[in-house]
Amino acid sequence: MRNLNYFFSSIMAIALLFIGCKPGTNGSDGGALASSAAEKVYVAPGEQDEFYAFLSGGYSGNLTVYGLPSGRMFKEIPVFSQFPTSGYGYSEETKPMLNTSHGFIPWDDLHHPDISQTNGELDGRWIFVNGNNTPRIARISLSTFETEEIIEIPNSGGNHSSAFITENTEYVIAGTRFAVPVPQRDMPINEYKGNFKGALSFISVDPESGRLDLKFQVMMPGFNYDLSRPGRGKSHGWHFFSTYNTEEANSLMEVNSSQNDKDFIAAINWKKIEDYVNNGGGTKMATNYAHNVYDEHTHSGTSTMKKEVLTVDPTEVPGAVFFLPTPKSPHGCDVDPSGEYIIGAGKLSADITVHSFTKMLEAIEAEKFDGEAYGIPILKFEDVMTGQVKSGGLGPLHTEFDSNGNAYTTFFISSEVVKWKLGTWEVVDRKPTFYSVGHLMIPGGNSRNPFGKYLVAMNKITKDRYLPTGPEMEHSAQIYDISGEKMELIYDFPTHGEPHYAAGCPADLLRANSKKIYRLDENKHPYAVTSPDQARVERNGNEVHVYMSTIRSHFTPDNIEGVKVGDKVYFHITNHEQDFDVPHGFSILGQNTSEILIMPGQTKTSVWEPKQVGVWPFYCTDFCSALHQEMQGYVRVSPANANMDLSWSLGE
Amino acid sequence: MKINSIIFSSLLTVFLLACGGKEEKKTDGFSVERTKATEQPQENTSATNDVPASERITLDNKGVGQIKSLSLDPEINMEMVEAGSALFKTNCTACHKVDKRFIGPSPKGIMKRRSPEWIMNMILDPQLMVEQDRCAKDLLVEFNGAAMANQNITVEQARSILEYFRTLE
Numbered sequence: 001m002r003n004l005n006y007f008f009s010s011i012m013a014i015a016l017l018f019i020g021c022k023p024g025t026n027g028s029d030g031g032a033l034a035s036s037a038a039e040k041v042y043v044a045p046g047e048q049d050e051f052y053a054f055l056s057g058g059y060s061g062n063l064t065v066y067g068l069p070s071g072r073m074f075k076e077i078p079v080f081s082q083f084p085t086s087g088y089g090y091s092e093e094t095k096p097m098l099n100t101s102h103g104f105i106p107w108d109d110l111h112h113p114d115i116s117q118t119n120g121e122l123d124g125r126w127i128f129v130n131g132n133n134t135p136r137i138a139r140i141s142l143s144t145f146e147t148e149e150i151i152e153i154p155n156s157g158g159n160h161s162s163a164f165i166t167e168n169t170e171y172v173i174a175g176t177r178f179a180v181p182v183p184q185r186d187m188p189i190n191e192y193k194g195n196f197k198g199a200l201s202f203i204s205v206d207p208e209s210g211r212l213d214l215k216f217q218v219m220m221p222g223f224n225y226d227l228s229r230p231g232r233g234k235s236h237g238w239h240f241f242s243t244y245n246t247e248e249a250n251s252l253m254e255v256n257s258s259q260n261d262k263d264f265i266a267a268i269n270w271k272k273i274e275d276y277v278n279n280g281g282g283t284k285m286a287t288n289y290a291h292n293v294y295d296e297h298t299h300s301g302t303s304t305m306k307k308e309v310l311t312v313d314p315t316e317v318p319g320a321v322f323f324l325p326t327p328k329s330p331h332g333c334d335v336d337p338s339g340e341y342i343i344g345a346g347k348l349s350a351d352i353t354v355h356s357f358t359k360m361l362e363a364i365e366a367e368k369f370d371g372e373a374y375g376i377p378i379l380k381f382e383d384v385m386t387g388q389v390k391s392g393g394l395g396p397l398h399t400e401f402d403s404n405g406n407a408y409t410t411f412f413i414s415s416e417v418v419k420w421k422l423g424t425w426e427v428v429d430r431k432p433t434f435y436s437v438g439h440l441m442i443p444g445g446n447s448r449n450p451f452g453k454y455l456v457a458m459n460k461i462t463k464d465r466y467l468p469t470g471p472e473m474e475h476s477a478q479i480y481d482i483s484g485e486k487m488e489l490i491y492d493f494p495t496h497g498e499p500h501y502a503a504g505c506p507a508d509l510l511r512a513n514s515k516k517i518y519r520l521d522e523n524k525h526p527y528a529v530t531s532p533d534q535a536r537v538e539r540n541g542n543e544v545h546v547y548m549s550t551i552r553s554h555f556t557p558d559n560i561e562g563v564k565v566g567d568k569v570y571f572h573i574t575n576h577e578q579d580f581d582v583p584h585g586f587s588i589l590g591q592n593t594s595e596i597l598i599m600p601g602q603t604k605t606s607v608w609e610p611k612q613v614g615v616w617p618f619y620c621t622d623f624c625s626a627l628h629q630e631m632q633g634y635v636r637v638s639p640a641n642a643n644m645d646l647s648w649s650l651g652e
Numbered sequence: 653m654k655i656n657s658i659i660f661s662s663l664l665t666v667f668l669l670a671c672g673g674k675e676e677k678k679t680d681g682f683s684v685e686r687t688k689a690t691e692q693p694q695e696n697t698s699a700t701n702d703v704p705a706s707e708r709i710t711l712d713n714k715g716v717g718q719i720k721s722l723s724l725d726p727e728i729n730m731e732m733v734e735a736g737s738a739l740f741k742t743n744c745t746a747c748h749k750v751d752k753r754f755i756g757p758s759p760k761g762i763m764k765r766r767s768p769e770w771i772m773n774m775i776l777d778p779q780l781m782v783e784q785d786r787c788a789k790d791l792l793v794e795f796n797g798a799a800m801a802n803q804n805i806t807v808e809q810a811r812s813i814l815e816y817f818r819t820l821e
Binding site: 517519521530531534549550551552553554556576577578579582607625626627651 | 703743796797
């Protein structure tokens with residue numbers, strides 16, 4: 001079915017493109033020689049896109065994969081949310097991935113994807129994302145496009161300035177948006193000021209396996225740490241966080257945390273803090289958080305509770321942390337490809353503030369401080385600021401870059417993208433967005449080497465852009481061609497959930513490494529059957545384990561008797577296909593969970609607790625072959641006290 | 653690939669309808685006298701089609717695919733047989749049983765019916781074979797349209813499986 005749907009949606013997409021070819025409807029100002037917008041986004045049937053785009057799903061909890069410039073959606077990767085389409089979070093193997101210190105959580109709010117880097121350039125091994133609500137970081141393989149690891153972040157609340165990686169993927173960084181008591185305790189909310197903390201977490205990434213380890217947490221004052229970006233090139237070793245609510249208000253925040261004329265960008269010299277902890281610095285603190293790891297060979301996740309975290313008091317590490325005053329509750333905190341400019345987008349301001357890394361170092365060297373906040377030196381605005389972009393827009397939010405010295409900033413309030421020049425701060429072009437743009441993405445835009453051909457603007461409001469679908473509309477994204485001096489809006493496409501942020505890369509970086517099958521001879525699942533003669537059914541008390549294999553177009557076994565009401569039946573199903581894109585599905589009538597979709601060579605487990613006597617059918621849920629309709633079987637369920645031995649068969 | 657297989661299966665469905673239903677197992681309930689129709693391709697002109705594809709001798713046909721010519725050592729290599737037997741068990745026995753006709757034909761005696769090249773090409777790229785080789789196409793029809801799966805077998809592995817087949821007289 002999946003493939004049929006895909007087939008029909010492709011046809012629909014192509015049809016829509018043709019309809020969109022009418023002259024004069026695309027806003028192109030080009031003359032007769034300019035290629036039309038339709039040609040620029042048209043990817044002919046059988047052709048493939050030039051770029052991958054990974055858009056966060058926001059409150060869907062998942063990550064979506066699109067192609068550029070077509071805007072076609074290829075896949076939804078389940079990360080923090082249960083996903084019946086594949087059985088993620090429902091199958092026995094993947095349930096542990098959603099374990100936390102608060103128990104099993106079937107959902108989160110996924111915000112910011114970031115692709116792994118080597119020497120500041122995209123290397124396409126993994127993509128990291130954050131769960132905002134119950135603070136977590138996930139690592140997704142860009143070979144299998146599956147979630148491989150989820151680590152919970154203790155001492156955090158609203159994991160928002162995350163999941164950004166340093167330029168050699170040494171760390172994935174997770175900062176708290178909401179300050180919270182550390183450790184958590186029963187205390188009056190209005191004693192927030194001076195008592196709550198803002199934890200900035202540095203999670204190390206194993207260079208070979210990608211395995212995550214919460215190495216240390218810097219316990220900052222109780223501000224709200226909004227977004228962050230790594231230093232690169234000359235500023236490698238630093239990480240920059242935007243903050244708001246430096247007022248430390250705890251109520252009516254939309255007024256009370258907008259009182260200060262300036263908030264801060266926090267500059268953290270993590271190399272210095274890393275040295276400090278490597279030399280025994282920091283304080284171990286008792287805590288409790290989950291670390292969930294999925295193994296590609298056992299096809300199974302395991303969850304481990306960790307009980308300790310290393311915390312660092314920033315005032316104990318001189319020269320490691322500074323505040324850069326930045327106007328009006330900055331949201332975006334973006335570093336240009338050279339690593340020299342740190343761009344603060346004060347979201348209640350008209351202007352964009354640009355700080356200079358060189359000037360920052362000079363001011364630190366000269367100890368030109370303008371007081372301190374909780375023992376952390378505050379630099380003087382005039383000493384670190386190197387330029388302001390007088391844009392004429394309102395509500396600057398997020399900036400990315402091309403490789404020609406241009407920056408592109410979204411403006412939420414005035415609904416536009418503004419292109420400006422690094423160094424001269426002059427505005428080169430501006431184009432409207434439809435409507436109320438949040439973040440934008442240029443493939444590689446958060447790296448030393450951006451691919452400045454397309455820009456994707458992720459809009460918060462859709463209104464009239466598509467046929468109405470009731471009060472709720474999918475969000476809308478817009479693609480701009482940024483290869484010329486002026487930006488050109490070339491395409492609209494709907495996006496799933498609420499994309500807050502995105503990351504993109506050239507298709508060639510991932511295409512060749514994308515896994516096609518799991519090898520059956522590498523399957524280490526404890527309940528796998530690697531040949532059909534191992535298929536069997538075993539009873540252990542009221543647990544029944546069905547070791548089942550499947551290939552086009554039958555299950556082995558397909559007739560099972562001797563199951564009783566009150567049993568807990570585990571169907572461990574191994575897909576014996578070794579061909580690309582031939583999954584099989586499984587579901588059985590009355591199951592209190594979802595189907596599972598089993599990839600070639602993979603084993604997955606689905607639980608069924610039959611409550612009624614009868615003969616209950618099961619079947620394959622994914623159209624797999626000409627004989628897919630015949631891919632079915634029966635389980636006979638006898639009364640709880642029946643004297644029925646287990647038996648199973650196929651074709652007898 | 654998917655689309656191809658969907659189109660192909662649609663065609664096949666039409667074809668199957670034209671050829672009549674499956675054999676019913678007699679039960680205490682109602683039963684209908686229906687004998688299995690002889691499966692014959694519609695544009696049937698060749699005399700060879702009087703014999704079901706599974707029983708035809710097509711030793712001169714090398715099939716379609718990367719294996720163009722293959723000569724076998726008179727002596728069977730038992731090391732390869734062992735490897736081939738293990739591969740066959742994991743990758744093929746879901747559909748092919750040595751002792752009986754199952755989803756697909758039994759490999760028993762296949763060396764007397766098919767050329768070594770045909771066998772390897774069928775293992776290595778069953779889809780291409782079904783599209784372009786008459787015998788493979790007829791076998792698909794004879795076996796209810798159960799398309800043989802591509803199990804991503806390497807040439808070396810397929811050669812071992814072939815060696816194993818040599819022991820199945």
